Amino acid sequence: MSAHPNEGLRADLDVTVEQFRLQAAFAAEPGETVAVLGPNGAGKSTTVRSLTGLDPLTAGRIELGGRVLDDPAAKTFVLPHERSIGTAFQDALLFPHLDVRDNVGFALERSQRGSAVDALLERVGLGGFGSRSVDGLSGGEARRVAIARALAGDPDLVILDEPFAGLDVGARAGLRKLILERRADSDAPWLLITHDPTEARILADRVVVLEAGQVTQVGTPSEVQAQPESRYVADLVGVNLFEGVAQGGRVTVGSTGVELTIVDRALTGEVRLTARPESVALHAGQPGGSPRNAWEARVAAVHRLGDLVRVHVDSPLPLVADVTPGAVTELDIAPGKAVWVAIKATSFDVF
Numbered sequence: 001m002s003a004h005p006n007e008g009l010r011a012d013l014d015v016t017v018e019q020f021r022l023q024a025a026f027a028a029e030p031g032e033t034v035a036v037l038g039p040n041g042a043g044k045s046t047t048v049r050s051l052t053g054l055d056p057l058t059a060g061r062i063e064l065g066g067r068v069l070d071d072p073a074a075k076t077f078v079l080p081h082e083r084s085i086g087t088a089f090q091d092a093l094l095f096p097h098l099d100v101r102d103n104v105g106f107a108l109e110r111s112q113r114g115s116a117v118d119a120l121l122e123r124v125g126l127g128g129f130g131s132r133s134v135d136g137l138s139g140g141e142a143r144r145v146a147i148a149r150a151l152a153g154d155p156d157l158v159i160l161d162e163p164f165a166g167l168d169v170g171a172r173a174g175l176r177k178l179i180l181e182r183r184a185d186s187d188a189p190w191l192l193i194t195h196d197p198t199e200a201r202i203l204a205d206r207v208v209v210l211e212a213g214q215v216t217q218v219g220t221p222s223e224v225q226a227q228p229e230s231r232y233v234a235d236l237v238g239v240n241l242f243e244g245v246a247q248g249g250r251v252t253v254g255s256t257g258v259e260l261t262i263v264d265r266a267l268t269g270e271v272r273l274t275a276r277p278e279s280v281a282l283h284a285g286q287p288g289g290s291p292r293n294a295w296e297a298r299v300a301a302v303h304r305l306g307d308l309v310r311v312h313v314d315s316p317l318p319l320v321a322d323v324t325p326g327a328v329t330e331l332d333i334a335p336g337k338a339v340w341v342a343i344k345a346t347s348f349d350v351f
Contacts, residue, residue, distance in 0.1 A: 028189030
């Protein structure tokens, strides 16, 4: 554990960079890993640059470990190198005049460098790279050096910005293990900046979703997956999301005019329905049997996902279904083909 107390991160970010404005407030407690998820252009990189001091706030406040780092109203601003933040930037940002070993040990006293840095390089798969120039590193090697540098020392906050981008499966697995081990021995808050919900589920205690410079959802990975609050989040976690008005056991979805049957006949008013892709059945013709929600649609795209195939269908209700390769062959599923979609009323989660 760190030798110094850590009161966590309190960030109220309001910063304008060129034509883009980020307004995002969130916290990360000591020892907690918070994943910041969002599409390209959501403000993830601006978040990192604000926290590290590269983009000063226009308004708001950043407090780390009980220390104010940036508060324009109070004219307080702590320089980047004085913030005690270990950061692995998305584009590495290594020091070109230092070799690999000195890059990793930059935040350490010179007397602390040496074997500790070399051991860390071994852990990120770069044993023997210590004396190399960073100019000769591949993109993946540079990223691993940046991660090692972020994990060296005892920072008050660790930020990993898209740490696994461009790395192969083996390298990702090794780095995940290292990050989990280091986090277990740290009382600092950690931020994982990513667009990958799988990494968030594996590594994060809590998720903050950014869209267009705003926080649109906060929760545990399981909460966000179970109850997505925007179309982006639903698409991200692979959940079908429908919004509509419920009455008498039927939900009219948006302006589509489509009515879906649900189990709860007493529910009224605005609701969200979610359905897992594996609960969506596809048929060549109109299905019979137990009561179902069924309608004809057209296949928009087909993608292989391991042992399953994800089928995207379009209007009247765009959604995804996970089916077996055998079903794809049997139903002759392909882009442009007509299929019947069926979802049992019991398959909906209603919020």
